[in-house]
Amino acid sequence: MGLGAEANLGDSIITTKLDSAINWARSYSLWPMAFGTACCGIEFMSVAASRYDISRFGAEVVRFSPRQADLLIVAGTITYKQAPVLKKIWDQMCEPKWVISMGACACSGGFYDNYTTLQGIDEIIPVDEYIAGCPPRPEAVLDAIMRIQERAQDESIIKDRVKEYKGILDA
C-alpha cells in the first residue's frame, strides 16, 4: 500500500525523458563537499545549522569526502600553498560535479591582493557559480545552491560537462 501519488497511480507507468528524470533527481540531492578554510567556512556552518537549514534544498548531506560529493563549495581564502590541495580534491570528485565559489577571497582573492593569496580559484579549477560578499550571508549561499539546481535541470546527461578547462596548475 502506497501513500500519496503512488496510491492513486497504482501499477501505471509514467513516461518521461531520461534527462528530466535524472536531472530532477540530481538537482534535489546535491551532496556538497564543503571546503571551508576561513571566515566563509564559519558562515557555511550557519547555512547548515538550524535557522537557514540547507536540508530544505535536499543538500544537507555534507560530505567531506570528495569521492562522495558532487558539489564543491569553496568557502574561504585559497592560498598558493593550499591550491594544489584544492585542485586534488576537485580532481577526485566524480562527474557530474559543480563548483560554487563562496565569498570575495575564493572569487578573486578579495582584499588580499598580496604574495600569498590565489587571485580567485578559477585560476586552478572551473567555477559554476560565484557568490559575492565578505563573507556572504547564508541566504546568498542558498541562492547559489538554487542556481546550481537550475543548471543541473538544464543539462543533458549524455554530454560531458566542462572539459576544455585549463588552469595554472595543469601542466
Next chain:
Amino acid sequence: MLKPDMLIDAKDIKSTITKLKNEQDYTILLDVTAIDYLQYPDVTPSRFAVIYILRTSNFKKQLTVKAYVDDKTLEVDSITDLYYAANWGERETFDQYGIRFKGHPNLKRVLNHHQFVGHPLRKDYEVTKGQICTETEDLMDEMIPLLKSKGYKDVDLEDLMLLNVGPSHPASHGTIRNFVAMEGETIKACVTEIGYLHRGFEKACETHNYSQVIPYTDRLNYCSAMLNNIGYCKTIEEMLGVDITPRAKMIRIIIGELSRLTDHIVCNAANMVDLGGLTNFWYIFAPRDKAYDLFSKLTGARLTNSYTRIGGLEFDLYDGFAQDLEDVLKDVEKALDDSLSLIEHNKIFHDRTQDVGVIDANFALDAGITGPNLRAAGVAFDLRKDAPYYGYENFDFDVVVGSHGDVYDRMMCRFEEMRQSMKIIRQAMKELPDGPINAEHPAILLPSKKDVYGNIEGLMNQFKLTFEGIKVPKGEYYSATEGANGELGFYAVSDGSGTPYKVKCRPPCYYALGGYAKIVEGGMLADAVVTMASMNFIAGEFDR
C-alpha cells in the same frame, strides 16, 4: 618617542634573556619578530633588528627586548633551549625576514610554502609577487629525526603507519595539517604543518593606512572579530596617546564580551560535533545566530564587523539595543542549560573528554599558551584581571580555572566563561555612561558630514585623513588584550606617516598550535581530534 624596553647587543641575546628568565621572572616568551629598517627614515645601526616580547610569571608585566642584527651574518643565537615557544617564533622570523637563529633544531619555513623563494616581509619584497606552489611537502625531514629521537630504528619505521590528518580534513577545524606516525591507534609522533591560510596580514598592514587595517583584523579570528578590532585600535590609540571616551570604553567591553560569547559557542558546538553529538550544535548555534542579528543591526555585518575606529566606535548603540541584548543573553542562557543537560551526566561524554589531551601547566607556560587553554590547566591568568584595561577592574566576575587541563576542563571553562561574560555585559549595561562615543580629535577622527560640506577646514580634514591616514608618532610599541583564545598582542612600528611601518600580531592560537604536537603524542588518534577542537584553533589567526 616610544621605544622597546631594552636595547641590547645581538651577541648578548642569550645571556640577557637567560638572566631575565632566571632572575627577573620573565618566564613566558610571548613573541619573536624582526623589523626591516630598509625604508625607515632614521638611520639605524643595521638593517634588521630582532624583537623578543616577554612576560613575567604573574602576568603583571611585559617586556620588549630589541637587538640589532649584524648585516653580514644575519645570524643570532637561538633561545629554543630557554623557551619551547621560541621554536615556532624563531621559525616564523626566519621565514618572513631571513634571519637565521644559530642552534635552532629545525629552522625551516612555517607560514610560506617550501617552494617559496625570498622573504616576504622584507621591505624590498614586492607585495603582489605571488609564487605558485605545485607540490606539497612530505614532512619526512621532520618526522624521521623525531621518530629517531624517540628511540625508533630504521627497521622499526616500517611497522608504523604514517597518516595525514589535514590540511583538508573535517576534523582538523580549518586548514591545519598534522602528520602522525601511529602504532595501532596510538600516535607515537606528530608533526604540525601550517601556513595553508597565510594571507599576508602583516604585509597588508604595511600597504594600508592605520584605519584601513581594521577590516583585516576582523579576519584574524573571524569568530570574534570585534575583539581583534579592539586589540588593534587599543594599540594604536596608546601610541597616539588618545584616551577614548567612557561610553566608548563601556561599549567596547559589552561588544567584546558578546564576541567572546559567540567565539566560545562556535568552539564548544564544533567540539561536540566532533564527539558525535550533533544535537548540541543545533541547540547552541541558534542563539548565536540571534547574536549575529544584533551585530548586523549594530554594525551592518554578521561576522566581519569592523566596528571600532581609532579613537572610538563607528556607531553608537541603536534604540532598543538593550532589549535585543537581553533577549540574546536569555537565549544563550537557555541554550547553555539545554546543552549542558545533554552532557553533564553523560558517561560517553565524560569518558571521551576526561583525562584526554592533558596540557600540563608548566608546559603550557613554556609553550606560550594563554587564555582558556591555560586557565583550564589551572593557571589563573586573565589580562582582564592581571593587566586590566577599560575599567575591567571595576567589574565583579571570576577568572574560570580548571584543575587538570584536559578536554573536559577546557570545554567547561568555556561554558563558565560564557556565564561570566554575560555577568560582565549585564553590569556594563547598568553602568553605561552617556556622552559621545568618539574622542574629540580632528587629526584622528573624520569630521561630521555637516562640517565636510559646510566649511573648508572640515573638507580639508576629511581629505587629509582619507588620503594620508592618521599620523602616528614615530616609535614602536606592544600592547595586548584578552582575546577569546588568550593574549592577543600587536607590536606596531610607526615611521611617523599615516601607514604602519610594521604591525606584528601575536596570535594566541599560533603558540597553542605550536605545542599541540607534544600534547597529542602518546594519545589515541580519536582523542587528538577532540583535543584539537577543544583548543579552538582559528586558521585565520595562527596563519594570519
